[in-house]
Amino acid sequence: xxxxxxxxxxxxxxxxxxxxxxxxxxxxxxxxxxxxxxxxxxxxxxxxxxxxxxxxxxxxxxxxxxxxxxxxxxxxxxxxxxxxxxxxxxxxxxxxxxxxxxxxxxxxxxxxxxxxxxxxxxxxxxxxxxxxxxxxxxxxxxxxxxxxxxxxxxxxxxxxxxxxxxxxxxxxxxxxxxxxxxxxxxxxxxxxxxxxxxxxxxxxxxxxxxxxxxxxxxxxxxxxxxxxxxxxxxxxxxxxxxxxxxxxxxxxxxxxxxxxxxx
Numbered sequence: 001x002x003x004x005x006x007x008x009x010x011x012x013x014x015x016x017x018x019x020x021x022x023x024x025x026x027x028x029x030x031x032x033x034x035x036x037x038x039x040x041x042x043x044x045x046x047x048x049x050x051x052x053x054x055x056x057x058x059x060x061x062x063x064x065x066x067x068x069x070x071x072x073x074x075x076x077x078x079x080x081x082x083x084x085x086x087x088x089x090x091x092x093x094x095x096x097x098x099x100x101x102x103x104x105x106x107x108x109x110x111x112x113x114x115x116x117x118x119x120x121x122x123x124x125x126x127x128x129x130x131x132x133x134x135x136x137x138x139x140x141x142x143x144x145x146x147x148x149x150x151x152x153x154x155x156x157x158x159x160x161x162x163x164x165x166x167x168x169x170x171x172x173x174x175x176x177x178x179x180x181x182x183x184x185x186x187x188x189x190x191x192x193x194x195x196x197x198x199x200x201x202x203x204x205x206x207x208x209x210x211x212x213x214x215x216x217x218x219x220x221x222x223x224x225x226x227x228x229x230x231x232x233x234x235x236x237x238x239x240x241x242x243x244x245x246x247x248x249x250x251x252x253x254x255x256x257x258x259x260x261x262x263x
Contacts, residue, residue: 003078006057007071009048011079013040018108019084020257021046021072023092025114026185027139027170027178029054032089035246039254046084048075050095052177054169063180065098065188073103085257087111089242090214091185097192097222100201109260110203110226111253114211114239116185117218118193124186127213131179131186139170139178149212150240162243194225203229204256206249208237230256 001009010030020043024032030047031054037045049056051063051071061067072095076084083106088096093115100107119127133141147156147163156163170178203226207219216233223229232252234241242249 002055003048003075005060005071005074007048007051007075008055009046009075009079011044011046012037013044014042015044017042017044018257019044019046019081021048021076021084021086023048023068023072023086023088023095024050024053025090025092026181027053027173028089028166029169029172031165031169032240032243035243036250036253039246039250043085043257046075046079046081048072050092050181052174052181054172058174059177059180063177063184065094065184065191066102068095068184069099069102072099073106076106082106083108085109085111085260087113087253088115089113090115090239091181091188093214094185094188094192097199098188100199101195101197104200107201109257110199110201111256112203112205112219112222113242113249114207114214115205115218115222116189116214117221119189119218127186131182134182135179139173139175139182140167143167143170150238151244152210152236152238155244160244162240166240166243199226201226202260204232204253205229206232206234206252208234208239208241210236211239211241213239 022033051059085108086096093112205219205223207214223231
């Protein structure tokens with residue numbers, strides 16, 4: 001289905017069940033959650049593609065975290081969904097934090113997956129450098145290095161189709177929309193560090209032990225800024241652990257959502 005603003009979306013599950021909205025990461029699409037979504041049988045799952053990704057229309061204006069938050073708010077309005085559990089991966093975990101700041105009354109709970117926070121000077125310089133390479137040389141210029149950061153060596157050597165899917169998703173993204181989103185991923189994190197007022201939604205922050213871009217220390221830092229937030233660290237995996245071992249994510253997420261207020 002396509003919303004009035006060009007957002008492609010999929011809504012599945014019992015009509016009267018609580019809604020879980022899932023926000024994918026940079027260069028990916030809603031299908032990144034295929035391995036997880038089947039476990040959410042007691043919920044109505046809303047998946048959609050960010051502007052310029054998957055089947056959605058390109059950016060309607062300059063990319064910002066607030067624009068992406070408004071994209072989700074507009075989609076919820078279109079579907080007459082007053083509030084939802086908001087799950088976001090990577091930049092999606094930045095967007096759902098921005099959404100919680102801009103639309104706090106529409107958030108039942110937040111699940112922040114493998115999402116960056118204060119990177120420090122060297123880390124910030126590195127991610128900005130990658131964003132500039134994307135702007136100058138295109139989205140695929142950083143692909144090979146990204147796969148090594150995102151998947152374990154064992155998974156890459158196994159012949160599993162995850163890396164091929166990721167390459168295809170990125171190659172299909174709108175060039176300008178991708179470049180702008182890469183810059184938001186690099187710079188948007190600054191507005192999420194110790195925001196005032198702070199995020200008040202019940203929150204769970206998850207990352208993987210060996211995620212070099214969204215480290216366990218970053219997840220603890222995010223949680224420290226949200227009252228009573230929970231942290232889970234998935235052992236051994238890297239940035240796209242949710243594709244490599246979705247089962248390791250679904251159990252803690254479902255437990256958290258089930259016990260969140262409003263279910």
